[in-house]
Amino acid sequence: MTRAAMDEPILRLEGISKTFRRAGHAPLKAVDNVSLTVGRGEIVALVGESGSGKSTLGRIALGLLAPDSGRVALDGRVLGELKSEELRRARVAMQPIFQDASSSLNPRRSARELMAQALPNAGAATDRRAAELLDRVGLSPGRDYLPRFPHEISGGQRQRLAIARALAMNPRLIIADEPLSGADVSIRGQILNLLLDIKEERGVAYLMITHDISIARHFADRVAVMQRGVIVETGPAAQVLTAPSHPYTQQLVAAVPELAPPESTGTAA
């Protein structure tokens, strides 16, 4: 790979616009000329309230929705310019994780079948590879989880299964839309740590779409704040979400109910 290619971000969104039109309603400009990049191995958080356009932008990046204008480039290749076979291969490098793993995993398929779908070329090694990936995401021993169905495991375990499926494709970029909204506080840290471990092992980059300011502040390297279809502020996550400069970001950060860290814990010896 050339030096220039190394510098090319894994995801480049350029001048993306999308307007939703419905009969009887005023056109809704969901995304308005937005540009955003995610570097190799970088964690970018896209934060905003409902209706800000963050999920629409995420769906456009994933190729699930066509923009009215603008370009999506994955690893330097503009998705709209690829032929279907090339496009299919290029898109494998980018995997989604959704909020509700119970609705993104087919309830009639066991973990074995769900993993096999994600490992189409593994042949006789499918079960072994599937079990390794399940082990990797903390569903261990993986072999024991292969016969289980999504409803037979907990919500946190389902999210791990969804992550294992995404990893099976060896993605360079994972686009996660509110991956923790359904997770309990005590499970949230486990999932975030897993995502950090995977990033360190495999150099995966993340675009995390979230309404949760504190997660964005601590998890992401960089943050982009969206309001009404426009990115109003972007920069290092810790800085922007601790000392925001745009009035909207200030309002957003101020609205988060503060939980002071405990002064001490009465951990009786």
Next chain:
Amino acid sequence: MANILEIESLRLAYRTRGTVAYAMNDVTLHVAEGEAVGLVGESGSGKSTLARATLGLAPRKIATIESGRISIGGTDVTRFDEDQWQAMRGNPVAMVFQDPLSYMNPVMRVGKQIAESVKQHAPGLQPAARVAELLSLVKLPPTAADAYPHELSGGMRQRALLAVALGCGPKLLVADEPTTALDVTTQAEILALIRELRERLGMALLLISHDLGIVASACERIYVMYAGHTVEWGATRDVFQRPAHPYTVGLLKAAQAARNNEGRFATIAGDPPNLSELSTGCPFTPRCPLVREECPKAMPAPGPARNAGAQTLRCWAHQ
């Protein structure tokens, strides 16, 4: 001050075709008149079942109170039937929920729904004037009376549901995740409104949430639930500033969402418990860093914390 709500050692089981879940195993909770109490816990802790039980809304066909007692305003309601509960709902106890849309009539204008609740609890009153007053109390414009619930934004809908609840003149408002579906700026507005209403009307509040920041900002006292047990309770500053139960300690660390020296987030090891087994011991035992010999055998009596504040907890490490 007298207690508007008292729950003593309550055990409630859900039974369906051969399966059983002890949603509440041993729950003790008091709310004094005019007091703001928070209840925190994760999914499966039993906090929503508790909310339902305080209004007699636990599904009768499958829910059984197996032991313990609930009393409201001094009346023992543990064995109340549906007719008796009808007389309690709205006044003295009213409730608001996470999703107002599913608790409002979709084909009835908001003003009429508020009027219905007023008429039911104060038949002599002129409803129209009272509706206008309630709308202004929850800071909705008078025109909201003519809207259908789906025409309002999420935040306005929660205000409308509050107006319906307040129309009954409750002494205790039970709010089950009232802001979970809302954006953070709207959430802050609704929490400020609830705080203001409580002060103006002298109403007690039981605020149930998985979000520790919300209850910390709105409540004077806190109960922490785990697997159908109240495990730690006391003044908000004691429980949140000097937590004592190992579960509360872990939960607060995890809720900070800050990374440790290794760049990782705090977690509580293991998985939430299985509620289909009624264990005699402490349900936190398999995940607890302070586990002792007694822990799997029995749940200790409530007692004071060592090296912490004036809270009460049930933990062998503090006995």
